[in-house]
Amino acid sequence: MAADMHRNKELEQDDKLYLWHPFTQMKDWLENDQLIIEDGHGVYVRDIYGREYLDGISSLWVTVHGHARPEINEAISRQVGKISHSTLLGLSNVPATRLARRLVEITPPGLNKVFYSDSGSTAVEIALKMAYQYWQLSGRSDKTRFITFRNAYHGDTIGSVSVGGIDLFHATYRPLLFPTLQTESAYCYRCALGQTYPDCRMACLDQLEKTLEERHAEVAALLVEPLVQAAAGMLVSPPGYLTRIRELCTRYDVLMIADEVAVGFGRTGKMFACEHEGIRPDLMSLAKGITGGYLPLAATITTDRVFEAFLGEHEEFKTFFHGHTYTGNPVACAAALANLDIFAQDRTLENLQPKIRWLAEALRRFIELPHVGDVRQCGFMVGIELVASRETKEPYPTAKRMGHQVILKAREMGMIIRPLTDVIVLMPPLSTSIEELGRMVDIAYEAIRVVTDE
Ligand SMILES: *Cc1c(COP(=O)(O)O)cnc(C)c1O
Numbered sequence: 001m002a003a004d005m006h007r008n009k010e011l012e013q014d015d016k017l018y019l020w021h022p023f024t025q026m027k028d029w030l031e032n033d034q035l036i037i038e039d040g041h042g043v044y045v046r047d048i049y050g051r052e053y054l055d056g057i058s059s060l061w062v063t064v065h066g067h068a069r070p071e072i073n074e075a076i077s078r079q080v081g082k083i084s085h086s087t088l089l090g091l092s093n094v095p096a097t098r099l100a101r102r103l104v105e106i107t108p109p110g111l112n113k114v115f116y117s118d119s120g121s122t123a124v125e126i127a128l129k130m131a132y133q134y135w136q137l138s139g140r141s142d143k144t145r146f147i148t149f150r151n152a153y154h155g156d157t158i159g160s161v162s163v164g165g166i167d168l169f170h171a172t173y174r175p176l177l178f179p180t181l182q183t184e185s186a187y188c189y190r191c192a193l194g195q196t197y198p199d200c201r202m203a204c205l206d207q208l209e210k211t212l213e214e215r216h217a218e219v220a221a222l223l224v225e226p227l228v229q230a231a232a233g234m235l236v237s238p239p240g241y242l243t244r245i246r247e248l249c250t251r252y253d254v255l256m257i258a259d260e261v262a263v264g265f266g267r268t269g270k271m272f273a274c275e276h277e278g279i280r281p282d283l284m285s286l287a288k289g290i291t292g293g294y295l296p297l298a299a300t301i302t303t304d305r306v307f308e309a310f311l312g313e314h315e316e317f318k319t320f321f322h323g324h325t326y327t328g329n330p331v332a333c334a335a336a337l338a339n340l341d342i343f344a345q346d347r348t349l350e351n352l353q354p355k356i357r358w359l360a361e362a363l364r365r366f367i368e369l370p371h372v373g374d375v376r377q378c379g380f381m382v383g384i385e386l387v388a389s390r391e392t393k394e395p396y397p398t399a400k401r402m403g404h405q406v407i408l409k410a411r412e413m414g415m416i417i418r419p420l421t422d423v424i425v426l427m428p429p430l431s432t433s434i435e436e437l438g439r440m441v442d443i444a445y446e447a448i449r450v451v452t453d454e
Pocket of ligand 1: 119121122153154230231259261263
């Protein structure tokens with residue numbers, strides 16, 4: 001025990017001495033006590049002192065079937081016993097091949113070719129480069145631009161930041177980024193056009209239509225987060241929105257890139273968000289839940305039409321000159337295969353439906369809290385937007401860090417969550433039981449009530 005205390009203190013010191021945490025003001029980090037996670041099982045994680053917490057955000061939106069699922073752990077060990085790395089450059093490997101077939105089988109019809117990488121950001125970059133080069137190779141070298149949405153988030157590399165639309169994260173880098181044609185997003189609670197759904201008839205998409213009408217000749221592709229702009233604060237778009245985007249892309253011969261990094265693998269209640277409206281994108285980016293949250297892996301999946309444009313003789317240089325050292329890593333692919341097996345074995349999506357309905361019901365009482373402005377839910381993705389005034393929708397002053405205060409209170413009560421500014425996010429693993437879900441919702445409610453009451 002004494003040895004443990006020594007180890008724990010050393011870990012805490014070393015974290016502060018040697019680590020730089022992502023999306024974190026390190027001054028604040030260094031001044032406060034921090035949590036170090038040691039292990040996890042199911043929907044729980046445990047810190048180095050043995051304290052247990054509910055994992056209310058699926059680690060970072062990745063955990064699907066819970067932590068330390070024996071089937072995934074074993075699949076990883078089995079693959080490590082065979083080989084841990086074998087490149088896809090000039091060679092192939094067994095799990096990468098098997099997984100590619102499975103992904104083609106489960107993604108929307110028409111998506112037939114899988115290109116691997118290792119994060120959501122790279123999966124988006126690859127989609128951008130593929131779409132751009134597709135038109136270059138198709139004799140339409142004028143089609144070079146991308147249409148993006150305000151409030152979009154597609155990752156943190158320079159290319160994926162270029163197509164992002166969250167000023168807080170992206171504005172600093174503007175001079176480094178390529179310009180895009182940005183269109184209005186469906187943030188219905190704070191509609192930029194001052195309209196109300198459904199009377200608006202999705203007027204925000206009229207702006208998109210106008211842009212396409214005028215500039216489609218120079219547009220390579222449109223990027224969209226289907227159903228939910230997640231990092232922006234779980235902004236759920238209305239029914240029919242995605243359908244109209246697909247129609248516009250088709251009409252103006254613009255490739256549609258669906259970034260399903262956050263919404264894919266069951267999050268919205270279907271395997272992929274595009275399925276809710278029977279949408280067939282031209283390219284789809286996948287990451288986060290692909291391995292159930294066990295190892296980094298990503299995939300960009302596209303159509304035969306796009307793939308075939310790249311076919312040619314060696315000396316024609318139509319090759320897609322892109323690849324990462326860990327592309328198609330066999331251990332990560334083995335984890336992803338095990339993750340998909342559990343979807344079938346546990347009937348995850350079927351069992352999820354009553355839990356989604358239960359969650360919707362349980363969230364109704366949040367709107368009674370005087371500082372809750374909006375409650376948004378799509379499947380197992382929830383955003384609860386806190387406001388200083390419900391009447392005027394005025395946000396809290398940034399310095400108050402209300403979202404942060406709420407998650408610290410929730411932590412005291414035994415749950416880990418992470419806010420998006422003043423939007424409290426709940427992203428339970430899909431395996432969460434109704435009873436566990438109830439505890440998560442109760443803690444979130446109490447934490448919000450106590451903090452906003454002060
Ligand atoms: C998280 C996310 C990304 C970036 O994924 P990383 O693995 O963090 O690079 C891209 N797009 C969406 C929609 C995301 O939610």
